[in-house]
Amino acid sequence: MSAVTMVKVGPHDGGVRLDRWFKKNYPAFSYIQVEKMLRKGQIRIDGKRAKASTRLEPGQEIRVPPAPEKSNVDRPRKSASEVVLSREEMQAVRDMVIYKDDWVLAINKPAGLAVQGGTGQSKHLDGMLDALRYDKQEKPKLVHRLDKDTSGVLLLARNDAAARVMTKAFKGKTTKKIYWALVAAVPPQKKGWIYLPLEKQAGAQGEKMVVDYDRGKESLTLYNRVDKVGRKVAWVALMPLTGRTHQLRAHCGALEAPILGDGKYGGKNAYPLGDKLSKDMMLHAREIAIPHPDDGTTLRIRADLSPHMVNAWETLGFNPNHGESSVELLEGYAGDLAHCPPQEIRNFFNDKEDKDHD
Numbered sequence: 001m002s003a004v005t006m007v008k009v010g011p012h013d014g015g016v017r018l019d020r021w022f023k024k025n026y027p028a029f030s031y032i033q034v035e036k037m038l039r040k041g042q043i044r045i046d047g048k049r050a051k052a053s054t055r056l057e058p059g060q061e062i063r064v065p066p067a068p069e070k071s072n073v074d075r076p077r078k079s080a081s082e083v084v085l086s087r088e089e090m091q092a093v094r095d096m097v098i099y100k101d102d103w104v105l106a107i108n109k110p111a112g113l114a115v116q117g118g119t120g121q122s123k124h125l126d127g128m129l130d131a132l133r134y135d136k137q138e139k140p141k142l143v144h145r146l147d148k149d150t151s152g153v154l155l156l157a158r159n160d161a162a163a164r165v166m167t168k169a170f171k172g173k174t175t176k177k178i179y180w181a182l183v184a185a186v187p188p189q190k191k192g193w194i195y196l197p198l199e200k201q202a203g204a205q206g207e208k209m210v211v212d213y214d215r216g217k218e219s220l221t222l223y224n225r226v227d228k229v230g231r232k233v234a235w236v237a238l239m240p241l242t243g244r245t246h247q248l249r250a251h252c253g254a255l256e257a258p259i260l261g262d263g264k265y266g267g268k269n270a271y272p273l274g275d276k277l278s279k280d281m282m283l284h285a286r287e288i289a290i291p292h293p294d295d296g297t298t299l300r301i302r303a304d305l306s307p308h309m310v311n312a313w314e315t316l317g318f319n320p321n322h323g324e325s326s327v328e329l330l331e332g333y334a335g336d337l338a339h340c341p342p343q344e345i346r347n348f349f350n351d352k353e354d355k356d357h358d
Contacts, residue, residue, distance in 0.1 A: 009060045014182045019052035020047070022136045024160075028067045037065055066135035072332050080190050097132070102160040104155060105132060108303040111151040115142065125154070132156065137271050144170045147246065148268040151260070152179070152285025157293070165293035166251070170243065176289040176334075178327050179238040179248055180226075180305070182282035182312060184272045185257035187225045188235040190216040194221040194251045195345045199242045204272055208264065219244045220348055221251045222333055224326045227318050232272045233260065235318050237326035237352050239284070239334060241348075248283065259283050260312075272322060278308040287327055 009094045013021055022034050024041075029037075029175055033054060044050060044063040054063075070194040085093070101105035107125075109115070114124040129139040140156035143166040157163035169175045196233045197216025210216075220241040228234040234257075247328050249265045252258050258266025260273075261281035271279065305320065307315065313320060341349050 001355045005064045007064050009056045009058050009062065009280045011058045011333070012161050013056055016056050016160055016163070017052065018050055018054045018056060018062075020044075021056055026064065026067070027137075051054055052133050059123075063079070085128060085131055093125075093128045093131040098153075098303060101158075103157055103158055104166070104299060106155050106301045106303075107287075108155045108306075109130075109146055109151055109285075111149050111306050111308060112240065113144045114148040114229055115154065129156070137139060139322060143167050144243075147249075147281075147283075148180075148283055149281040149311070150283045151191075151303075153288045153301050153303040154285070155288060155301070157291065162293040166290065169290050173292055176331060177240060177285065178287040178330060179240070180284045180286045180309075180323060181236055181238055181248065181252070182260040182277075182309075182316075183234050183236055183257040184232065184256075184260055184266060184269050186228045186231050187223065189225070191224045191329065193337065193342075193345070194223065194253055194255065195219070195348070196254055197309065198247065198250050200245065209244065209246045211250070211254050218242065218246060218348055219247050219251065220345060221248060222330050223338075224329050224333075226323045226326060227259070229316050233316065235313075235316075235323065238329060239330040241334060277312050280308045281310060282309055284321070286307055 007255050009021075009027075016024075018038075019031065019034055019102070022029050023031070024285050028059055034043065038050060041049050042063070042065040045054065045060050047061075047063075096107040096109065096110050097105060109125065113179070116126045117124045129142075132140050136158055140158050141160075141163045142153055146152065155166065157166050166318060195214055196211045196219060198219045199212035199216040200207055201210050201212075202208075222239040224237045224262060226235045226237055238248050244246065244250070246265070249259055249262050251261070253265030256269070258283055260270055260277065261279055262270045262283070285303060286305075286306045287300065287302045289298055289300045291297070337345070338349050
């Protein structure tokens with residue numbers, strides 16, 4: 001930039017702090033430089049001096065001075081969480097995208113890809129988001145998570161306003177999620193609910209969610225049995241009405257019907273067919289319905305089964321089309337329970353917000 005420019009605040013930046021606006025739109029300016037220019041009055045809003053904490057309003061005009069020369073101190077460093085991707089790897093990340101508009105981006109996350117980094121985790125989606133900027137100056141933002149070994153729909157916000165709205169939707173009860181899973185037992189009822197309080201505890205396999213009636217947080221999952229093979233394996237559609245960490249895995253494990261491939265919650269029981277199926281976990285985020293952050297209309301995104309689950313369905317003779325009615329069935333079932341809940345879960349439907357989502 002070689003001259004002063006006047007930039008109008010867009011509708012998506014309403015409520016954003018001035019310093020964060022610069023970080024998003026003018027990353028060449030360091031935080032120290034922005035503070036210095038504000039003190040000198042070189043950065044102004046509608047001709048008036050401003051502070052870094054000033055909240056912007058759509059239509060305001062920001063005076064943006066020329067970018068100063070960078071010193072070694074000011075030169076930005078690549079975040080330790082970012083992953084350096086080759087051109088082929090960047091394309092592979094973009095190939096995961098199944099939906100995109102100006103507010104929301106959705107991917108079909110493959111099993112085995114962690115969403116965020118951790119100890120010994122060098123490859124993760126959070127470090128790859130730079131590949132999903134497209135026409136935006138900022139990277140998309142994570143608004144919820146999936147386990148590393150769970151595949152399926154993962155939503156990203158493409159601006160700050162969308163991130164705020166979507167995060168609130170996931171914490172509340174306006175987002176509906178449907179998962180498909182293979183479990184190592186056959187539920188006797190066609191549909192039902194699992195209401196078990198969950199608490200995180202340390203164990204031999206690391207932290208794990210366990211049923212704890214004294215300290216656990218209430219957790220409610222609805223299920224529909226879609227198909228079965230004898231008495232060993234069933235295909236179930238699951239709708240979590242709370243979002244506890246590992247909720248579906250812990251609930252199925254506690255009922256001695258662990259998700260296939262989930263050794264952490266099922267041990268040896270998670271592999272009832274031996275080598276006939278992949279050892280990977282058979283849990284897939286099939287569909288998400290969420291109010292669109294722009295106009296509030298329902299945005300419904302569906303993700304195809306991952307390859308290892310496609311092979312399992314073919315091996316077991318399951319027809320994926322038979323599971324499509326589960327969405328309508330479980331949404332209707334959730335509505336019925338909300339209007340006339342069983343005594344055990346009556347208090348759940350009086351809560352306003354789910355404080356722990358995954």
